[in-house]
Amino acid sequence: MMYWLSVLIFLPLSGALLIVLAWHNNVVMARRAALLFSAAELLIALGLWWFANPGSDGYMYIVRASWIPSMGIQFLLGMDGLSLLLVLLTALLIPIAILVSWHSIKLHWPVFAALLLATEAGIMGVFLALDLILFYVFWELMLVPMYFLIGIWGHERRLYAAYKFFLFTLTGSLLMLVSILGLYFIHGEQTGTYTFDYFALLHTDLPDNTGMWLMLGFFAAFAVKIPVFPVHSWLPDAHTEAPTAGSIILAGLLLKTGAYGLLRFCLPLFPEDSLEFAPFAMALGVVGILYGAFLALVQEDLKRLIAYSSISHLGFVVLGIYAWNQESLHGAMILILAHGITTSAMFAIVGMLEERSHTRLLSRMGGLLLPMPRLGTMLLLFTLSAMGMPGLANFVGEFLVLAGVYQISASFAIAGAMGIVAGAIYLLWMYQRAMLGEVNESPAWRDLDLRELSVLAILTILVLWLGLYPAPFLDYLQNPTDTIIELNTVVITGTEDASH
Amino acid sequence: MIPLSHSLIIAALLFTLGLLIIMLRRELLFILMGLEVMFNGAALTAIAAGQYWTNADGQVLTIFLTVVTAAELAIALILVWLVFERLNTTRADNLKLLKDNIDRGPP
Amino acid sequence: MNQLLWLIPGAPILSALIIVLLGGFLRYRHIAVLASCAAAAAFLTVLLAWLNGAANAQPLQQTVYTWVAVGDWRPTVGLMLDRISLVMVSVVSGVGLLIHLYSIAFMAKDNDYRRYYFFLNLFLGGMLLLVLADNLLLLYLGWELVGLCSFALIGFWYRDPVRASAGRKAFITTRIGDLSLALGIFLLFSQFNTLSLPVLFDAISEQWQPNSQLAAITAFMIFAGAVGKSAQIPLQVWLPDAMAGPSPVSALIHAATMVTAGVYLIARMHPLFELTPLVQWTVAAIGAVTILYGASSALAQNDLKRVLAYSTISQIGYMFLALGCGAYAFALFHLVTHAFFKSLLFLTAGAIIQANNHEHDIHRLGSHGGHSLLMHGCFLVGAASLAGIPVITAGFYSKEAILTTVWPASTGQLLWVIAALGTLVTSIYIFRTYFLLFQNSQKAVSISPVNRMMVWPLFILALLSITAGFVEFPAGWPGPQLWSTWLENEFGTATHPPLATVYVLQLIASLLPLLGAGIAFLLVRREKTGYRLPLSDFLRDGWKFDATYKIVLVGGYFRLAHFFKLIESLLIDAMLHKMTRGYKVFATYCRTGFEYGVLNRGLNGLLSGLRFGHAQLSTAQNGLLNRYALMICAGAVFLLGYWLW
């Protein structure tokens, strides 16, 4: 049963290799093979889900193999509820990205498919790796194909965007690498066993200031990926210039790796320092929420607008993570999923619009509901989800986050809630400008075809499911949340003990 | 009885003659022949030494030497043929493509 | 019966689902009938509840499923039908059914019927969910759902940018209120760790002292949410614009049901409000101000539907006034009668407007002349009920009940005077409209006969607008007081002043509508000669609220956004560019200074040296095979000699 985790990682890799080797100039077969591989991946993920027990303690699946024993590096994969849901999300979004790119990618389909699959492998690895070096390897592995996806298939300023993306994320991850090594040596000196094992490193006693610095190293990497307010500048460019599939992966998955990193590594490895840091992080989250919402209002480019809305939404995630209680953590995790689905769908829709009209500018749209009622309805649904309409996915997350944050700090909660109103403003304004009013120009608008409709229908079902009946998902999150909350209480009781 | 040293002297003579051929003759075929002579000088050494110590290893070595010579010669001859075909000469002096030319400068 | 509760909101929602999924295969008639059947199913279920004695028994409850599960907190999709919700459910499903029937004929010519019925059904479901919810989270879901449907239906004719903007405005304005409601919910949750209403009420009354600050803040936040939804000052600006939607929508959403959700919410949360007199007084004060605001603004309107919209604002002000004075039962009473007569007015207006090529201006509608007798009669009944013509109209009874209970409240006299003044103005504006509309109606017979399907709902509503009041006679009258006694368990009894005072007050309040009708008659005669009210521009623009908001809030907001954009481009992007440029300058310096000056020169020297050596040595590389062999030989000689020596 356990080796399926490795299959999750190596299946897409081998798929990528196979496509490049076997069908490097056969577009039709490459497409089909890519879809097949990603579908197989999805099936495996669903199977893991089916056999997983939400109530079980700790990790449901673990794979442990020796890799470079001389340095204490293992091939250590593990899946708990959080990883499971994110793996599911990944396995779901990759076929969708492939389907969305079906006709819109004109150049080098086989290479494109291979890069997509390689990215999938990297992301899967990030969500599963529990050895810090392994994690770092996957963290970089997903970066490289992404760089090419943006740099080759992007729009006009793709090279600039790709560079920016690469430089920002690489800087962050190098800081993380330094922190990983620091942690490794400190742990090694204390216990005599040099290892990158996550479970071993969990209970490392860190000297006073060192812990904070190491935590900040991790935080830097994750903050860039999320992205948190001052280091968000790569995101709008990367989103705007990336091809549709790239945007979907960026917004739907890559940003989530940052949040996942915070939950999996930053908080558990450095509970005291994270707790100390929490107010700053929450403030950054709030600033991100409002700042993203403001900037989204005045964007002309639809993709850029959604990119800024992502900054705003991910602000909620950061806020929820650092509020560090039952509701907010659940909320942040659900919001990660919800945002992944919603934003992917919105990017897919923008991609479809762009395929038809070759523009993403709001000023050149208008009245599109008339020629494309299905597309308009779908966009409305996902717009509503993005602005936190109850009954749709994002609401559950945002509500839980704010309910949790309120118990920590009312003012942060109020500011965050204002972000929801701001979200309604810019999203409705966007929807009105794109879809309502008179038809502005008329390229040959055609409504969604079956492929596009089925892609969006899948996402619609998920959005409704997550919004109306999130309980099954929340069940899987109970254990990870409890683990993280325990850390918090340990810290608090620990300090109390110290003061007595 | 023939002392080992005599055999070795003969071998050395053969080797030296082969070397002289290589150094003095300009025709590729002659050079190859010189090479053969040198090989045979070496083979004689091996056999003489093997007999001296009553050991089969000398002969085994010679057999391998023969194999190597055969392989070498086959390739060398085809190369000579190619050279003749391309450049219409078998004069070693005319084959100076590897000569360094300072005026051309470094590549 | 408990198990059937889900059918009340479930039937319209399911029907909406069928329409959106399979609507492409259905024709207009099928969709319309399906939607109406769903509304009828909901209404019949409510009737069944009445017949089963829901009116007197314990509240009915049904838990459909667990919605969210976080630790011990498991809010459910749970429904609760007590007397308050029973009132609301009956009104919503009843009026909803009538308006669905009316829409069958009204929307027959529109191509977008599928979207219309989808949202109408969804709205009905959402509204019923709102009033049936047994926890605040589900209530919030319904609350937002009706806001969404309101948005979609206001902007139903989306190709007109003005209408589309009106929808957006409505949504965002109410969203500001919703924000406050959500914060109130968060506060309750952080205090009690539950959102279930019955549990919450017990907890509130047990744990919170009267006048406690926390209670006041919570109550105020919830009140602010109600203000947004119910279009009270200062969040009333969206409602007049909401008239851009089809008339049945205005009747259902923006008169009878959704806008009264705020009233329902406060009535529902009354244990909380009773703890904080200050907030209660605020509710009453806001209500009173809104009465005057709505009535005076309605006075100067020329658009038929806008008159009714401002009238709605004003009438909901009465309900808030009643809520603020603790007369929750009477607020609900007025809510019911208002639902009847205001839907009647809206539906009549819709029929008139549709018959006259979508002409909204009352002056021009009047000069057209041709309105059928039926329209005339229905509008007259509605207007009389709205004005509160004594004894014969339902509006009189509900308004009288409110006015009587306002007097003994704190600063009650002042509030009473304002409310009475409101009554007068209400009478003036509605009869002004009536006279302007129907002054020439004797000239012509009906030009476009009204569809049979549209007539029946009008009849029923007209009948209810007259008779609904008889369930509760004013204090001191010999008639039955079924309403207040029935709701006694929920709210307690409302106080009223001594009977002598009551009679005086009632007399004055009864005369005011008649007086108003007279004034309106004179006003209309003068208006025809070109007379305009003083301040009419100010009043017509709704006290300039819109313009002010547009400049201050909307303008400010956009300016702020642009400012942030500037910051983004100036600070962050520019900083990046500066860094890049600095890096480039440094690189250039390195190239010219270091690379050329130091490295290259040194390298060049080295290079020429090497070149020289090369020239000397390369004579050995002559490419002559024999020479190479010679050199090998020389090497061998050297080595052998070395070993030997």
Added chain:
Amino acid sequence: MYEIIFYLTAAVTVLAAGSILIVRNPIHAALYLVIALLALALLFFLLGAPLLAALQVMIYAGAIMVLFLFLIMVMNLRPTQEQLPFLSAGWKVPAFLALILWLELLVLFFGLLPEPADETITVIEPKVVGESLFGPYLLVVEAAAILLLAALIAVLYLSRKKRL
């Protein structure tokens, strides 16, 4: 007697090899080479290595010489016009070097080798050689086979008209 034959054969060998150095005609040179190789085969036999003597005849005098002759024939080489070594200016240095080399070898052999203990010639049977070949040297035999195969492929490749 035995010794006489041996030295005579040795003289023939050396003379034949020396003749290669000075003849003009390639065919003649090839003939001299055959003579040298055959004489060498006799030397092998005299030294007690009959197998190798046979192999020498078969491989060198048989196969390799055919190759040489074949090539000379195909290239249609005339008697060479080159200045013969003894008439050219550059012969002294090589000859001198070769002489020194020969002397050095001479010194080496006489100075370092002990006197042979056994005077009789011991014949090493082909069987012994074969056992040694397919015993301890089996792997080398395999390697030699591969080398031959590689040479074969290389030659085939080089002799193709259109190479990749």
